[in-house]
Amino acid sequence: MAPAIATVRLTPTQIKVLQGVRSGLLNKQIAFDLGIAEATVKAHMTALMRKLNVRNRTQVAIAAHALPLHPF
Template sequence: MHLAADLYAVPAAPENSESPQLTPTQLKVLRCVRSGLLNKQIAFELGMAEATVKVHMTALMRKLNVRNRTQAAIAADRLGRLASL
């Protein structure tokens, strides 16, 4: 039986792994996700098509090993990468 909390748990990165290598655009998209923007809003903010935002989100979620945008935002906090943007 799965608990509801398991659905929102962010998988922990292995201790000996390096931080994922994110492109500058992926970092910008991640910052927008962390701010709570929708894909359409991110597309407008960054001057790209909504489909392009979706491509970046898919790549981000794979690199961060998360299943949804909430987990991606939490992982971004853990990485501490957004302070430089």
């Protein structure tokens, strides 16, 4: 899974959402931290699942640990 993940291109906001998921935050908490609507976080989660080729939030969190994410 790591080679495919290494080639994934994410937007800056998707990276921030991914960092929140990796930290164990709920969508509502991520939305508050980023100053965006919870529905927007859900849209980013859907895009992340598609880009990371995973089916659920747990798999997104696992994939996030394989990515070299840098804090903003």
